[in-house]
Amino acid sequence: MKKWILSLGILLLILSTVAVSASGHSEKSVSRKPPHHHRDIQLGIDRLLNEKKDLLKGKRVGLITNPTGVNQKLESDVDLLFHDPDIKLVALYGPEHGVRGSAQAGEQVDKYIDEETGLPVYSLYGDTKKPTPEMLKNVDALVFDIQDVGTRYYTYISTMAYAMQAAHENHIPFIVLDRPNPIGGTHVEGPVLDPKYASFVGLYPIPIRHGMTVGELAGYLNKEYHINADLTVVKMKGWKREMSYSDTNLSWVMPSPNMPAEDTALVYPGTGLLEGTNISEGRGTTRPFELMGAPFINGLKLAQHLNDLHLPGVIFRDASFTPTFSKYSGQLVHGVQIHVIDKQTYEPVITGLSIIKTIHDMYPDKFQFSAEDKNGISQFDRLVGNGWIRKDINAGVSIQSMEKKWQPASKQFEKKRKKYLLYK
Structure with a gap:
């Protein structure tokens, strides 16, 4: 009887082993961890508060941000800086759509008081796109933290450029807290802006898809177009150029009301x-x-x-x-x-x-x-x-011919941008 029970036990053990092998699953395989790079990205805001707080200690800080200005736990920059005992946040500045993201595209936002902090909020969209000396009179350092989407005519990079100009003119250090380019940092595409067509949807000669982070772009614009701001970029850790946003461990926060994903x-x-x-x-x-x-x-x-x-x-x-x-x-x-x-x-x-x-x-x-x-x-x-692409479309010119026409300037931009790239 004992031999029979022992034989049955061995048979059951063999069968269970075969079943696990056939299914390809075990406790160890079910709990597989994601690839290393998914867990390892640190944003500029996290590095600022964990490693580089000296950049702001003893200074009155102005913050240019919107709902995307959050750390990896989705805590707002506004609240993090306001409640940090080592930092004195004194003013907020909102791009298109506002600091809290409540305005639709094109809707103007006037100066108001932020309900959560009691701080003044100045609009950088509408009649005043560049911070005035009056807006900056109590500020010793200006911080920029907004998620860009990698496209020239998305207005946040124009807001950044104008703010860099104002920071230089008012002798205020400018600090960019870097974030990923959500469509990757390897591809450059489209015509370079002709300066004759410069506007708030394109201030400087860069391609439509520039393939840079806001920190990299800040460095490029600062040097190539002689903005000459006292610029510091707080880099990310762990981001690689080929990553799309879904390759990161970051949650998507809508940069604007019509950018849901x-x-x-x-x-x-x-x-x-x-x-x-x-x-x-x-x-x-x-x-x-x-x-x-x-x-x-x-x-x-x-x-x-x-x-x-x-x-x-x-x-x-x-x-x-x-x-x-x-x-x-x-x-x-x-x-x-x-x-x-x-x-x-x-x-x-x-x-x-x-x-x-x-x-x-x-x-x-x-x-x-x-x-x-x-x-x-x-x-x-x-x-x-x-102005020539619209004319070419009306004249029946092929897209391939248009691409050949814009490629030389686009390739030149790619070469110039290399020395400003912060990530491998």
């Missing part, structure tokens, strides 16, 4: 150009910059034409939607949704211009670029950074 940031360098046309860029939907269309478009035909271009890393699907605000508010709109299937090969600027050219060619009597101002410049020109 990492996918939005990825397509924005191209589909953001639709803002300079009469085509809805999907504002007023849950998928801004991924959905696009107009009442006069046949979505099935547009999707077919775009898929026939075989653009790398992307598929188009016909889609209809009704925006709740912005273009065609309350109207049924037909068009496409863009689906990125390969982030590495996807070319957002080429894709965005291909969408615009395709709709232009399909509906020449209904498609429109935004109106020109008294100088003959349209909002599309300001976004794309020149």
